[in-house]
Amino acid sequence: MSASLFRTVLARHGALAAKRSLAGNSFVRGKATLPDLKYDYGALEPYISARIMELHHSKHHQTYVNGLNSALEAIAEAEAKGDFTKAASLAPLLNFHGGGHLNHTLFWENLAPASREGGGEPDGALKKAIEADFGSFETFRKQMNAALTGIQGSGWAWLAKDKDSGNLAIVTRANQDPVTGQLVPLMGIDAWEHAYYLQYENRKAEYFEAIWNVINWKTVAQRFEKA
Amino acid sequence: MVKLNNLLQYFSLGQSSFQSTMLASNFTAVAIAVHTLPVLPYSYSALEPYISSQVMELHHSKHHQAYVDNLNAALSSYVTALLNNDIPAQIRLQSIIRFNGGGHINHSLFWRNLAPSETPETDPVASAPRLVNEIERTWGGLDEFKETFAQTALGIQGSGWCWLVGKQNGRGGLQLAIVTTKDQDPIVDEGMRPLLGVDMWEHAYYLQYLNGKTKYLENIWNVINWKTAEERFLGASKEEAF
Numbered sequence: 001m002s003a004s005l006f007r008t009v010l011a012r013h014g015a016l017a018a019k020r021s022l023a024g025n026s027f028v029r030g031k032a033t034l035p036d037l038k039y040d041y042g043a044l045e046p047y048i049s050a051r052i053m054e055l056h057h058s059k060h061h062q063t064y065v066n067g068l069n070s071a072l073e074a075i076a077e078a079e080a081k082g083d084f085t086k087a088a089s090l091a092p093l094l095n096f097h098g099g100g101h102l103n104h105t106l107f108w109e110n111l112a113p114a115s116r117e118g119g120g121e122p123d124g125a126l127k128k129a130i131e132a133d134f135g136s137f138e139t140f141r142k143q144m145n146a147a148l149t150g151i152q153g154s155g156w157a158w159l160a161k162d163k164d165s166g167n168l169a170i171v172t173r174a175n176q177d178p179v180t181g182q183l184v185p186l187m188g189i190d191a192w193e194h195a196y197y198l199q200y201e202n203r204k205a206e207y208f209e210a211i212w213n214v215i216n217w218k219t220v221a222q223r224f225e226k227a
Numbered sequence: 228m229v230k231l232n233n234l235l236q237y238f239s240l241g242q243s244s245f246q247s248t249m250l251a252s253n254f255t256a257v258a259i260a261v262h263t264l265p266v267l268p269y270s271y272s273a274l275e276p277y278i279s280s281q282v283m284e285l286h287h288s289k290h291h292q293a294y295v296d297n298l299n300a301a302l303s304s305y306v307t308a309l310l311n312n313d314i315p316a317q318i319r320l321q322s323i324i325r326f327n328g329g330g331h332i333n334h335s336l337f338w339r340n341l342a343p344s345e346t347p348e349t350d351p352v353a354s355a356p357r358l359v360n361e362i363e364r365t366w367g368g369l370d371e372f373k374e375t376f377a378q379t380a381l382g383i384q385g386s387g388w389c390w391l392v393g394k395q396n397g398r399g400g401l402q403l404a405i406v407t408t409k410d411q412d413p414i415v416d417e418g419m420r421p422l423l424g425v426d427m428w429e430h431a432y433y434l435q436y437l438n439g440k441t442k443y444l445e446n447i448w449n450v451i452n453w454k455t456a457e458e459r460f461l462g463a464s465k466e467e468a469f
Binding site for chain 2: 055059060063092096152153154155174175176192193194197198201202
């Protein structure tokens with residue numbers, strides 16, 4: 001995934017890289033960029049409005065991308081100066097903006113228009129795994145919605161695969177904390193208010209119901225098989 | 228025990244706004260208040276154009292109401308768990324009480340530290356001379372304070388609140404500070420008093436300001452009720468909810 005998230009800028013910004021190397025550190029820096037969506041802003045209507053998609057992608061996600069690049073730059077500067085206290089103090093910013101970038105990138109990919117891959121139910125090995133670990137798809141769906149409803153504040157709920165046991169689990173993360181470690185995120189739902197408020201206002205239960213119509217199970221199955 | 232449970236069930240139905248009752252002397256007094264949504268001291272549209280009527284109506288009648296309802300339900304379950312000596316249930320309920328109780332406290336404080344613009348209450352110099360004096364002493368000026376407040380509020384990662392608080396110092400006075408709390412965590416620390424709070428949840432501004440929370444933070448000073456903040460600073464305020 002990191003290959004698709006980070007684009008090396010050495011070629012395009014050779015001058016900048018050369019300037020950086022003056023400090024004695026010659027390294028190739030990857031810069032995070034906003035990924036293009038594989039569908040139009042209006043393509044998830046009526047379940048997610050075009051207005052929400054546009055703001056969510058072009059404003060919110062862009063802010064995380066910018067914040068991540070700033071944090072990485074500030075950390076690199078601190079590192080170059082040997083100021084490790086300063087570098088360590090930037091960890092929360094890296095986690096927040098880096099997590100925001102990762103989470104949204106995964107999210108856009110695990111959504112699709114209802115007229116195309118969106119909605120329905122998984123099949124094949126993923127379907128079997130969900131049935132084995134949750135009893136049925138419907139039980140899984142209900143548990144995921146209960147997890148989303150239980151988030152106190154901003155955050156995400158994920159279907160994740162435990163690399164060690166191979167089991168599936170539903171996990172929630174506060175704010176933009178990413179799913180890392182032995183858990184591999186397969187499918188995420190954004191429970192931040194900016195993900196639904198313009199359309200659903202305080203009725204978040206309606207958003208949590210509607211979003212199943214645009215879940216891209218093909219993407220989720222591919223992540224499951226790779227994990 | 229059966230009678231007691233009936234009584235508690237009665238409370239949880241919310242048929243009375245406050246119940247304080249004598250229970251058999253072998254019980255520790257169990258009295259639960261049924262909390263209610265406070266009435267706003269102004270209309271939903273009174274904070275226009277800085278906070279829209281639609282934002283206010285949803286924020287008060289839906290969001291705050293949900294915190295009140297969930298708090299009452301959680302407290303009722305908590306009393307049952309206490310009477311059943313069910314410690315795991317008590318522990319499970321604590322985060323729900325913290326979240327919804329905090330949501331109730333925070334919003335109750337927030338409504339009272341807002342007022343329609345161009346009213347005497349929103350004039351800091353006229354309505355909060357003592358507090359403004361202390362703000363100037365602490366930050367160098369009102370504008371510097373607002374700038375620090377905005378930067379602190381913008382640093383919140385996720386949902387939360389930004390507060391001007393007074394902390395008791397060793398000389399019996401209050402030392403001012405700007406603090407943030409996450410989600411609905413309330414200011415309940417011993418010796419710390421919330422003077423004014425700004426809600427940084429997206430539901431507080433999104434319908435009007437979208438992702439422009441910097442503008443929301445600039446505009447909100449037009450509707451800050453400095454009279455309330457001064458009363459809280461001087462320890463003279465009577466908060467409705469508590």
